[in-house]
């Protein structure tokens with residue numbers, strides 16, 4: 495398998511964390527890609543020009559991260575990260591959706607911050623940061639399970655790791671002690687420990 499890869503993308507981190515957790519990392523060749531420059535190789539696989547994008551061993555291109563992670567769950571015989579039924583399944587998928595939303599808002603806020611200062615930009619950043627804040631507060635109320643890692647916990651850890659990487663000054667831990675403790679514990683998982691963003 496081949497993965498269009500960026501070391502700073504929280505969505506890519508999520509995919510690699512799933513691959514490591516399920517013992518598949520050695521089967522995936524990472525192809526470092528800048529999606530913002532729309533390189534031809536990426537466009538041929540993903541018309542949206544986004545990473546992550548996975549080329550399967552059958553040559554099928556898969557995007558975006560929820561689909562790629564679900565595909566990886568179908569490869570090999572390690573314990574699944576997507577619980578197959580019941581409350582555990584819906585909790586894991588809901589946590590994945592919430593953490594994907596936090597990552598999307600944080601990435602947008604980061605990109606807006608790189609543009610020249612103006613009122614519209616400031617409003618847009620505040621709106622995205624408010625979504626991040628509400629997401630964190632929801633997770634503080636019920637952090638993902640720690641015992642058996644699932645797709646929800648992996649995505650939440652990647653979202654929190656991205657906040658530490660890009661918004662260290664925002665100090666999300668100050669008002670979320672349960673979530674901070676959960677993150678410290680969950681971060682010992684190989685797939686999270688081995689995929690920390692650069693720097």
Ligand SMILES: N[C@@H](CCC(=O)N[C@@H](CS)C(=O)NCC(=O)O)C(=O)O
Pocket residue numbers: 502503504505529530542543544545546558559560594601
């Ligand atoms: N929903 C997508 C989001 C992927 C995404 O936004 N990736 C960013 C990097 S963090 C990207 O490739 N951006 C390029 C662009 O928007 O042009 C997923 O879950 O994979």
